[in-house]
Amino acid sequence: MSGRRIRDDHKRYHDIIRDKVKHKLKDHIKSGKKITRRGKDYVVVDIPVIDLPKFKHGDPYHEGVGSGEGKKGDKVKDGPPLEGSEPGSPGDDTGEHTMGVGVPLDSYVDILGEELRLPKLKPKSNSKIIRPKIKYDKIAKVGNPSLVHKKRTLKNVIKRAIASETYTPDNISDLYPVPEDFEYRSWSEKDYPDVNAVIFFMQDISASMGPDKRELVRELCWYLECWIKRFYKQTDIKYMVHDVEAFEVDSEKFYSYTSGGGTKISSVFELCNNVIDSSYPADEWNIYCFYLSDGENWGDDNEVCINYIKQMQQSCNVIGVTEVKGMSDWAEFVIDVDEAIDTDVLDSDIVVTGSVNDHRDILSTLKGFLNVSIS
Amino acid sequence: MSIAWESNLLSSGVSKDLAKLIPEIIDTCKQEGLDPFDLVIEEFNADEIAEIAAYGGFPVRYPHFSFGQQYEQLHHQYHTGQGKIYEMVVNNDPTYMYLQRNNPLVDNLTVVAHALAHSDFFKNNIMFKHTNRNMMNIFANHGQKIRKYIDLYGYNTVMNFVDACLSIDDLIDPASGWKVTEFDKPSKVEFDDLPEVERLEKIQTNDYMDQFVNTSDHKMKQRRIRREEKKHTRKTFPKSPQRDVLMHVLKYIPMEQWKQNVLSMIRDEAMYYYPQIVTKVMNEGWASYWDSYIMATKGYAGDEGIFSYAKHHAGVLGGKNNMGNPYKLGVSLFNDIKERWDKGRHGREWEHCEMMDKKRKWNNNQNRGREKIFEVREFYHDYTFINEFFTQDFCEKYEFFEYGLDREKNEYVITSRDHENIKRKLLKRHENGGRPIINLENLKYKGGNEILLRHQFDGLPLDSKYVENTLKMFYKIVHRPVNIKTIAVDVTQTTKYWNKPGTTGSFFGMNHNSTTTNETDRTPVIYKFDGSRFTRVKDERSIREAHRSGEDI
Numbered sequence: 001m002s003g004r005r006i007r008d009d010h011k012r013y014h015d016i017i018r019d020k021v022k023h024k025l026k027d028h029i030k031s032g033k034k035i036t037r038r039g040k041d042y043v044v045v046d047i048p049v050i051d052l053p054k055f056k057h058g059d060p061y062h063e064g065v066g067s068g069e070g071k072k073g074d075k076v077k078d079g080p081p082l083e084g085s086e087p088g089s090p091g092d093d094t095g096e097h098t099m100g101v102g103v104p105l106d107s108y109v110d111i112l113g114e115e116l117r118l119p120k121l122k123p124k125s126n127s128k129i130i131r132p133k134i135k136y137d138k139i140a141k142v143g144n145p146s147l148v149h150k151k152r153t154l155k156n157v158i159k160r161a162i163a164s165e166t167y168t169p170d171n172i173s174d175l176y177p178v179p180e181d182f183e184y185r186s187w188s189e190k191d192y193p194d195v196n197a198v199i200f201f202m203q204d205i206s207a208s209m210g211p212d213k214r215e216l217v218r219e220l221c222w223y224l225e226c227w228i229k230r231f232y233k234q235t236d237i238k239y240m241v242h243d244v245e246a247f248e249v250d251s252e253k254f255y256s257y258t259s260g261g262g263t264k265i266s267s268v269f270e271l272c273n274n275v276i277d278s279s280y281p282a283d284e285w286n287i288y289c290f291y292l293s294d295g296e297n298w299g300d301d302n303e304v305c306i307n308y309i310k311q312m313q314q315s316c317n318v319i320g321v322t323e324v325k326g327m328s329d330w331a332e333f334v335i336d337v338d339e340a341i342d343t344d345v346l347d348s349d350i351v352v353t354g355s356v357n358d359h360r361d362i363l364s365t366l367k368g369f370l371n372v373s374i375s
Numbered sequence: 376m377s378i379a380w381e382s383n384l385l386s387s388g389v390s391k392d393l394a395k396l397i398p399e400i401i402d403t404c405k406q407e408g409l410d411p412f413d414l415v416i417e418e419f420n421a422d423e424i425a426e427i428a429a430y431g432g433f434p435v436r437y438p439h440f441s442f443g444q445q446y447e448q449l450h451h452q453y454h455t456g457q458g459k460i461y462e463m464v465v466n467n468d469p470t471y472m473y474l475q476r477n478n479p480l481v482d483n484l485t486v487v488a489h490a491l492a493h494s495d496f497f498k499n500n501i502m503f504k505h506t507n508r509n510m511m512n513i514f515a516n517h518g519q520k521i522r523k524y525i526d527l528y529g530y531n532t533v534m535n536f537v538d539a540c541l542s543i544d545d546l547i548d549p550a551s552g553w554k555v556t557e558f559d560k561p562s563k564v565e566f567d568d569l570p571e572v573e574r575l576e577k578i579q580t581n582d583y584m585d586q587f588v589n590t591s592d593h594k595m596k597q598r599r600i601r602r603e604e605k606k607h608t609r610k611t612f613p614k615s616p617q618r619d620v621l622m623h624v625l626k627y628i629p630m631e632q633w634k635q636n637v638l639s640m641i642r643d644e645a646m647y648y649y650p651q652i653v654t655k656v657m658n659e660g661w662a663s664y665w666d667s668y669i670m671a672t673k674g675y676a677g678d679e680g681i682f683s684y685a686k687h688h689a690g691v692l693g694g695k696n697n698m699g700n701p702y703k704l705g706v707s708l709f710n711d712i713k714e715r716w717d718k719g720r721h722g723r724e725w726e727h728c729e730m731m732d733k734k735r736k737w738n739n740n741q742n743r744g745r746e747k748i749f750e751v752r753e754f755y756h757d758y759t760f761i762n763e764f765f766t767q768d769f770c771e772k773y774e775f776f777e778y779g780l781d782r783e784k785n786e787y788v789i790t791s792r793d794h795e796n797i798k799r800k801l802l803k804r805h806e807n808g809g810r811p812i813i814n815l816e817n818l819k820y821k822g823g824n825e826i827l828l829r830h831q832f833d834g835l836p837l838d839s840k841y842v843e844n845t846l847k848m849f850y851k852i853v854h855r856p857v858n859i860k861t862i863a864v865d866v867t868q869t870t871k872y873w874n875k876p877g878t879t880g881s882f883f884g885m886n887h888n889s890t891t892t893n894e895t896d897r898t899p900v901i902y903k904f905d906g907s908r909f910t911r912v913k914d915e916r917s918i919r920e921a922h923r924s925g926e927d928i
Contacts, residue, residue: 013443
């Protein structure tokens with residue numbers, strides 16, 4: 001099987017649905033609905049199946065046949081969606097069947113950016129990392145046969161023939177190259193400034209972070225990661241969790257670990273600070289830090305945190321502090337950070353706060369976080 | 376047979392373990408009485424098999440986006456673990472079957488047995504008698520031709536036309552395979568010059584009586600009748616409603632040569648697929664019956680394999696309460712038939728037996744089950760299969776019910792377990808493969824420029840949204856206004872509440888009963904698309920006719 005034929009038809013299908021997918025994604029983004037995403041580099045959206053119109057039976061009686069236990073009046077399944085509950089024009093969406101279609105993550109992120117008017121992230125200008133890049137833009141007399149520059153070689157052959165006066169337009173097929181005629185493509189190395197980014201996700205895993213909060217955290221992190229990755233060639237991601245102590249973990253543990261202990265936010269900022277100092281010098285890396293918790297902390301610890309953040313803002317592009325489903329009585333961390341920003345203790349161009357209470361807030365928080373970095 | 380598969384096994388790399396067992400399975404199946412075509416077996420990986428499945432089992436077909444859509448669906452399902460393809464069998468001589476390489480050996484063995492039974496069904500079932508067994512090549516030719524037309528006339532032109540054809544490709548006469556000769560006769564005469572009015576009908580008599588019998592009055596009367604008839608015949612063509620709409624469109628509607636070719640190709644493909652649509656339940660039931668029989672009794676699965684087999688089986692058939700699944704309904708019916716004819720539970724004596732105890736123990740060791748199921752696989756299709764073998768006992772054994780919509784709660788709820796009603800609904804679902812039956816009523820409607828179709832109403836109306844879009848597609852092919860006569864059904868549901876006797880509960884409390892009644896309102900209508908507008912008008916004539924004959928519409 002060559003796979004070629006289906007590729008044509010598959011592409012044709014994707015051409016047809018492209019607008020629909022875009023429309024659907026925009027709807028998703030506007031309504032703040034969650035995308036059922038799967039896979040590393042694509043997201044999945046449900047779009048209606050295109051079926052060619054055919055004469056078909058209608059279903060005015062809404063009845064059918066099934067099998068199984070149950071007595072009269074027992075529920076079999078949900079009813080059809082009520083009229084008017086589904087927004088959008090019926091248009092040519094004739095079928096109510098839907099199917100999942102994979103959309104490459106890049107194009108999804110583009111649509112996301114377009115729809116939310118997300119800013120294009122600017123790398124720091126004082127980047128010091130220089131990396132050589134190879135470009136094939138030279139000609140050499142030696143080289144690999146696969147790199148033969150055919151046009152130049154042939155020209156040399158003709159030149160030589162003319163010089164030796166054996167050339168006539170008719171005998172062109174008798175010409176052949178000798179080793180001196182061959183020319184090869186060759187490369188040169190040029191230095192380009194390199195832009196790298198590192199994202200720190202820091203999360204509170206103390207007992208007060210329930211599964212619903214964790215779900216929101218995961219969601220927000222995914223969006224942040226998608227958008228930041230879009231602008232850098234290489235993006236390192238570091239995950240840190242803390243209760244009274246902070247640890248560096250991998251992504252799986254980041255989303256699954258829970259601890260029964262108390263909360264000391266400064267621990268994770270201290271750890272983050274150390275890591276930045278030791279392995280991510282500010283002049284080489286674009287650093288994005290996001291802290292996520294429900295905002296509960298030991299009262300006098302907030303001061304310590306703000307000190308650390310103050311230290312970090314020298315090196316970071318963005319420091320985002322998010323409160324996930326905070327309870328107002330206890331959650332004073334974000335309030336304290338806000339106060340520090342207002343009193344110019346912290347730089348409002350770098351430090352930003354947000355709060356997420358349900359899925360709808362995620363995109364606005366995302367926007368808030370990223371908007372800082374343009375100024 | 377052996378050569379056919381052996382050479383292919385080598386070329387396509389069927390795994391060695393499988394290759395060893397295949398001849399055994401084929402022999403066993405044949406000993407049990409199956410009579411399949413020769414077999415070509417090929418193994419592919421998941422994506423390749425999704426591609427083949429998207430093309431309906433044929434490696435080469437015409438280009439169309441719907442195959443791409445199908446592929447997307449299958450591919451997505453497989454990669455997200457929602458479903459996988461076990462096999463793909465093509466009605467062809469030799470029968471092609473495709474296995475998935477990554478499936479366990481036992482799965483693939485099961486599939487071989489399954490496919491052999493399919494092949495046997497294709498070869499022996501009466502519905503398939505007139506299908507072309509060389510369809511692999513014909514589909515490839517169709518693909519080639521349509522690609523050529525794309526090169527000549529442009530992708531969009533051709534594809535739009537193909538879309539239109541596919542939209543009405545079910546307007547065929549499935550029986551036309553049996554009456555091929557009728558179409559071979561030059562019936563064009565009918566249309567071009569309608570038959571002359573025959574000479575006035577004289578009453579045969581001798582010369583002497585002639586002037587008394589065939590009076591001038593009589594002649595006048597005869598003449599008038601003829602004139603009327605002539606008028607009438609000029610107004611309708613064909614004389615009687617015809618099922619094969621596509622064939623008549625091909626024959627009598629002028630269109631470019633390539634369009635004619637495309638339409639006839641699509642018609643051929645639809646004719647080829649029709650038997651598979653109307654025997655889905657039986658075909659899958661038959662194949663599932665045999666794979667379980669072979670795998671469970673012949674010991675191919677081995678001790679560890681039997682578990683894998685059971686898992687496969689459960690995956691395909693689903694649980695007990697899954698009768699919407701054609702595999703399940705079919706195999707249950709076949710098992711039931713086998714048991715009934717083995718134990719002699721059929722015929723007059725059995726049906727008139729009123730003693731439950733006797734019935735429960737009924738077994739006269741007839742052992743005709745095997746014979747009977749082979750007979751059934753040869754002479755039945757889904758409609759007749761269910762009609763004859765969906766008995767009260769079967770219905771009760773598998774706990775069938777019918778359900779309806781409870782509008783108040785917006786839930787589907789069980790409404791009854793009445794055998795007759797359930798059977799009627801099941802039959803309706805399987806009549807003509809669940810599609811409406813539509814006839815060509817008149818090609819010369821309204822002064823000869825319009826086309827009139829008629830939907831054979833059997834209780835279910837047409838979906839008007841689909842009618843609109845389909846008529847538009849039809850218009851693209853014939854370029855003249857198209858009408859379809861049908862009956863529109865409006866259902867209004869009213870619910871009455873009353874308090875339970877002896878309680879004084881409030882309306883919103885739990886203490887009330889309710890009855891829901893459906894009121895149906897049926898109106899004969901004609902849908903029409905005239906090239907720019909889609910209209911729906913009341914079919915006054917049918918209403919008048921119905922009134923005159925005193926019928927309820």
